[in-house]
Amino acid sequence: MHQWETDPAYQAVVRGFVDADPLDQAGGPLDIRVAVAGIRPDAKDGFLLEEVPWDRFPDGIRVREDMERLRSGDQAAVRGALGMLVGRCANDMRVAVALAVPFLLRIGTHSGGADRAEALAVVAEGARMGHQGVCTRADMLRHRNDDEWYFEPTGYLQNWSVQAARYAIAADTDLVLPLLGDPDTTVRIASAYALAAASDRAEDILSAFHTCLLAEHAPDVRAGLVLAIAELARAHQDSKTTAWIHACWSDPGQPPEVRTSAALGWMCLTDEPIPDDLRTILDDLASDATAQLMAPLPWMRATASAVGDGLRRCLQEMLHPDAHDTDDCCDDPWS
Template sequence: MNSWDSYLAYQAVVRAFVDGDPLDQAGGPLDVRAVVAGIRADAKDGFLLEEVPWERFPDGLSVREVMERLRSGDAPAVRGALDSLIGLCANDMRAAVAPTVPFLIRIGADPEAGHRAGALTVTAEVARFRHQGVCTRADMLRFRGDDEWFFEVTGYLQNWSVQAARDAIAVDTDLLLPLLDDPDPAVRIATAYALAAASARAQDILSAFRACLPACSPSMTQPYVRDWYWLSLSWPGRTRIRRRWCGCGPVGPTPHGSPRYG
């Protein structure tokens, strides 16, 4: 049944975004930005997955099943669920994953939950564009402008999927900021990576990064502190960080590699 429903969703996306004008869908049922913004706070906190219209997006019902496994308490099932979500991002199918962001943030913020860093890493990955081939950390943190459209393999407008995730992170910034002081360094790294994608709350996030980073130097020895440093400077607000906080000149190429997974 999920396969057939996903096919219908795919056909709807093709008609709307490939055969039609994507802008005609703005604010409508196929606008994932509106879908994510419309999830009630109580539904997010209560993990009420049934309130999200997953079926509107290709593979959406499969994503809902994945989210159910995240609540199973079974470590291998949770790890497999997170891998599935990361896989959809890697396969350039973010529209179905974007509605998971508010729920993943709450998993990451729950000190009793397992795989918190993994949930936060998925959160951050949904909020970034897919990059072809091997990429550096600078590539992974790059944001594209709104003047150019990019489409997912299903035909969905990727700009909207990424924006939905970035907006969801901004809405829940207050849940994420305390995690920059989490005892688990993997959670701290994943949180910084997620916050660097937020579409708003720039000053609050900049202030939090400032409090976390003891120095502005690429020679810092602790790996997780060094990751915070690069993440912060690679954020869309990096110019302000350099001028107001660091007092340092232009920064050279970022090191290769990707953020750590939980």
């Protein structure tokens, strides 16, 4: 017998989400959005894990154990716990990870922490679904689809898991915004990736992205900020950003990585035919050096595979969608 079959939390999810109408659980004890929103600010700041209803949700007890390891001070244990958390997201087991998001955000903001970027990366992955391996114009920067239901392997409604994580990021936006100026470039990129998934505060976050882009000297961070701007604009249907990003990729005064990211963002923000001048620009700017520079960005890692870098795969799919792609776009990006 599978361990899930005897787990009370799993059985409750089956009764509530598989054997009955999931919407009947809205606002109740099995609504992860309510559970995350109900964590007191003092409990978040004090890392009071005992106040969180871990046992209501599948894998919740194990996620709490991972969170305890993050506080152990043992680097091997910390890395192992973060690996387990991001692995759950990769396996579409986000519901209990959503409960951890407020605490992971605080780990990410802790000065001197060696794994701040990784903690923020878990937050960002918990706030997205169905984006791994996706590199089409329609879906690359779309981290949610509220019109269609998605279910986790346990039967839990993944839409709610992702919404809970996105709400948690929005609630703690003021904690994360200063990280856009962190001395560590990996933290700056990870914080932008997390903030791009926030459910609210879009105007404040976009303003911060633009301010940081003007002052940013690291090419990879600049490229990441442009993708974050495009993703947030797509989620919040910001037409002004679509115009800005068009001007960005068409401006020869912008650095190559900025124009390349802007071109990707524009193609995801509109379904207009791709103009010839954009194709020409990408033929010139999307070089091996640009692809290598952008490869560590989480947006590019999510579309890459063992045999193809993320930028090349995105451009192949977006510029030549009818061409046969021998590099399967659904290959496991976590391998």
